[in-house]
Amino acid sequence: MDSIPSFAAHEPSSEQLSRIAAQLLSEAALSPHGAVPAPLPAAPGAEAVLPATTAASAGSTGSLPVTPAAAFTHHVALPAQPFTPSIQPFAAATATPLRTASAPLEDFSGLRSFVARIRGSDAFARQSPPFDAPTTSAAAGFGVFDVDAVRRDFPVLHQRVHDKPLAWFDNAATTQKPQHVIDTISRFYAHDNSNIHRGAHTLAARATDAYEHARRTVQTFLGASSPDEIIFVRGTTEGINLVAQSCGSLLSAGDEIVLTELEHHANIVPWQMVAKRTGAVIRVAPIDDRGEVMLDAYAALLGPRTKFVSLSHASNSLGTILPVELMTGMAKARGARVLVDGAQSVSHFPVDVRRIGCDFFVFSGHKIFGPTGIGAVYATSEAQGSMPPWQGGGNMIRDVTFEKTTYADPPAKFEAGTPNVADAIGLGAALDYVMRLGRERIAAYEHDLLEYATRRLTAIDGLRLIGTAAEKVGVVSFVLPGRDVIEIGKALDREGFAVRAGHHCAQPSLRHFGLEATVRPSLAFYNTRDEIDRLAAAVDRIARG
Numbered sequence: 001m002d003s004i005p006s007f008a009a010h011e012p013s014s015e016q017l018s019r020i021a022a023q024l025l026s027e028a029a030l031s032p033h034g035a036v037p038a039p040l041p042a043a044p045g046a047e048a049v050l051p052a053t054t055a056a057s058a059g060s061t062g063s064l065p066v067t068p069a070a071a072f073t074h075h076v077a078l079p080a081q082p083f084t085p086s087i088q089p090f091a092a093a094t095a096t097p098l099r100t101a102s103a104p105l106e107d108f109s110g111l112r113s114f115v116a117r118i119r120g121s122d123a124f125a126r127q128s129p130p131f132d133a134p135t136t137s138a139a140a141g142f143g144v145f146d147v148d149a150v151r152r153d154f155p156v157l158h159q160r161v162h163d164k165p166l167a168w169f170d171n172a173a174t175t176q177k178p179q180h181v182i183d184t185i186s187r188f189y190a191h192d193n194s195n196i197h198r199g200a201h202t203l204a205a206r207a208t209d210a211y212e213h214a215r216r217t218v219q220t221f222l223g224a225s226s227p228d229e230i231i232f233v234r235g236t237t238e239g240i241n242l243v244a245q246s247c248g249s250l251l252s253a254g255d256e257i258v259l260t261e262l263e264h265h266a267n268i269v270p271w272q273m274v275a276k277r278t279g280a281v282i283r284v285a286p287i288d289d290r291g292e293v294m295l296d297a298y299a300a301l302l303g304p305r306t307k308f309v310s311l312s313h314a315s316n317s318l319g320t321i322l323p324v325e326l327m328t329g330m331a332k333a334r335g336a337r338v339l340v341d342g343a344q345s346v347s348h349f350p351v352d353v354r355r356i357g358c359d360f361f362v363f364s365g366h367k368i369f370g371p372t373g374i375g376a377v378y379a380t381s382e383a384q385g386s387m388p389p390w391q392g393g394g395n396m397i398r399d400v401t402f403e404k405t406t407y408a409d410p411p412a413k414f415e416a417g418t419p420n421v422a423d424a425i426g427l428g429a430a431l432d433y434v435m436r437l438g439r440e441r442i443a444a445y446e447h448d449l450l451e452y453a454t455r456r457l458t459a460i461d462g463l464r465l466i467g468t469a470a471e472k473v474g475v476v477s478f479v480l481p482g483r484d485v486i487e488i489g490k491a492l493d494r495e496g497f498a499v500r501a502g503h504h505c506a507q508p509s510l511r512h513f514g515l516e517a518t519v520r521p522s523l524a525f526y527n528t529r530d531e532i533d534r535l536a537a538a539v540d541r542i543a544r545g
């Protein structure tokens with residue numbers, strides 16, 4: 001392969017678009033939820049970081065008397081140290097889609113504006129990046145992104161492995177942590193550690209305030225309308241299980257859950273468990289040979305029995321970015337609830353949950369430069385209204401007798417037991433770091449890097465790139481003819497490269513290509529062209545045997 005393939009031939013045909021449109025239109029007229037949902041409210045300011053001056057709305061959910069929320073204002077603990085990022089805030093960046101070369105700009109514009117009409121919302125028609133934003137040249141973004149300064153924030157990157165400089169290309173599995181996150185967590189344990197929501201003393205107040213501040217940071221980061229729509233969980237997997245178990249209890253035999261062929265096992269298995277328990281049926285939207293969801297097939301799957309649609313924002317095995325605004329609009333027109341798995345999107349480009357229009361959005365802290373063991377579920381207040389709690393215990397109750405328990409309001413209702421306080425605060429610090437860097441600027445830089453990596457790797461004789469969607473995050477899955485994937489991974493490790501080799505917990509997506517495993521370098525904003533040059537040279541040597 002010597003160049004990036006042209007993708008123009010794969011735009012949906014006008015016939016496909018009009019078929020989907022006709023289907024949506026007839027269903028919208030029948031939808032019990034109405035053909036024209038209320039207009040979406042405007043999204044809040046994109047990259048503003050909330051000041052740590054207001055107290056938590058700590059609920060009275062613990063077993064001890066709770067300090068009134070107002071008292072916490074005197075004890076605000078974090079951010080205790082002023083945070084000075086290596087990179088100064090960049091105001092004028094323009095959102096840049098992550099698309100590979102030759103991709104059409106407005107792939108689904110006709111269908112999108114149709115869906116906008118039936119939703120009756122201008123905001124929906126405007127769309128968030130990466131689909132409608134004007135493209136800048138990647139070089140413009142590249143020029144203002146000082147990757148050397150960024151790398152200085154990440155201590156782990158500066159080491160040698162097998163006496164070679166470490167090149168961390170396993171970012172889809174987990175990301176490295178900036179010093180700001182490490183310091184925030186260690187400062188919490190050194191100064192403020194306490195259980196939260198349930199003590200009248202100073203450290204409890206500080207810890208509660210810092211925890212609730214982190215919740216507001218997640219709210220800002222996702223564009224949610226209230227901090228009460230943010231539930232802390234262990235990560236994406238637990239978040240999907242929460243939604244599946246809670247909403248799954250409302251399903252009946254014959255109800256349908258729609259997934260896509262791209263899903264991570266974390267977005268398959270919890271739904272299979274629900275289906276087994278309730279008699280609901282799982283239906284799967286197929287992908288094409290580029291790794292894009294076939295939208296006409298997806299539209300055809302949506303029907304009156306569709307109660308839930310759960311889909312990735314970006315695929316961890318192929319890198320495909322799904323048109324989630326469009327797919328959500330199509331599902332909502334049928335009255336279905338929609339969950340978007342943002343594990344692979346949030347670290348790469350701006351996300352605005354209200355523009356997507358989903359009921360649920362889930363992500364993991366460790367994939368966005370934050371700690372392991374923490375993540376968040378965005379659940380609209382409206383969706384929460386019908387959801388039973390999924391775990392019982394302390395913190396999630398208002399009153400308990402042996403006869404009866406009344407539950408606390410969300411989000412406490414869905415956070416049973418002592419939460420992962422320190423790592424929630426660490427997650428807030430990570431999101432703060434990303435927002436200060438500027439998500440548009442990150443997207444522009446990574447776009448350049450992805451194009452470069454695609455060009456360099458596909459130039460290697462015999463290398464087969466798996467996943468050639470027009471819209472991709474920085475995942476470059478490949479195989480080499482006659483070479484064992486695991487052996488390639490080990491050989492690269494000996495050269496200092498950390499890449500994932502295996503099935504990436506997304507077996508159905510790889511089996512579409514007749515494969516059980518790939519080698520998967522995956523990019524983040526601290527990777528460089530120089531690292532990619534070295535990786536391509538190493539893969540070339542392995543390919544030549």
Ligand SMILES: Cc1ncc(COP(=O)(O)O)c(C=O)c1O
Pocket residue numbers: 172173234235236237238264266267312314315316341343344364505
């Ligand atoms: C798309 C996607 N969904 C879900 C998950 C599960 O995330 P976690 O293991 O952090 O819960 C991953 C992890 O790789 C992922 O890539």
